[in-house]
């Protein structure tokens with residue numbers, strides 16, 4: 001499966017690149033702009049009508065998407081770092097702003113995402129955070145349980161710090177170094193949880 005390709009080249013966006021997509025309420029792609037097609041290497045025909053997970057990269061923790069959908073379903077906007085895959089297995093990091101879209105009667109009809117290049121210094125911090133969450137998810141044989149465990153740890157961590165995911169990104173990621181975040185995350189790593197303990201879970 002293309003999604004399982006772990007290697008690939010890191011594709012950097014230019015400052016002026018804005019990747020845009022619109023979806024229906026289920027996340028099925030309705031529109032992509034030219035920049036989306038150019039960077040993802042997928043054609044319009046390959047994207048429109050497909051679930052947005054067509055560009056999901058295997059390194060992305062599932063719990064981040066759970067957080068994203070919870071906010072969207074609660075009519076909230078979301079800011080998130082996302083690693084996406086290109087058709088040929090290359091990948092690119094984006095800083096995404098995702099919002100619900102409404103028709104003239106105020107009914108929610110879909111979602112809209114604008115993505116830009118993330119600040120380079122924040123990327124290392126986010127990569128550490130996502131690797132930490134992904135490790136937790138993968139230490140469970142059952143994917144749903146793994147996602148829930150990582151999600152609970154993320155929520156607990158943010159609550160203890162008195163922050164939200166968005167706030168974490170805006171206020172913490174810009175001044176934390178990768179070493180600091182690695183040390184910080186270690187404090188939250190489940191001490192007794194090992195793959196062998198959950199093999200049957």
Ligand SMILES: Cc1cc2nc3c(=O)[nH]c(=O)nc-3n(C[C@H](O)[C@H](O)[C@H](O)COP(=O)(O)O)c2cc1C
Pocket residue numbers: 021022023026027051052053054055056057060065072082084098099111112113
């Ligand atoms: C407007 C919008 C934009 C999205 N953009 C992305 C994206 O760029 N990359 C991505 O992997 N998922 C994106 N998603 C989330 C996907 O719908 C999906 O939840 C995610 O890829 C995980 O899919 P999976 O649970 O089927 O593995 C977006 C969702 C919406 C509503």
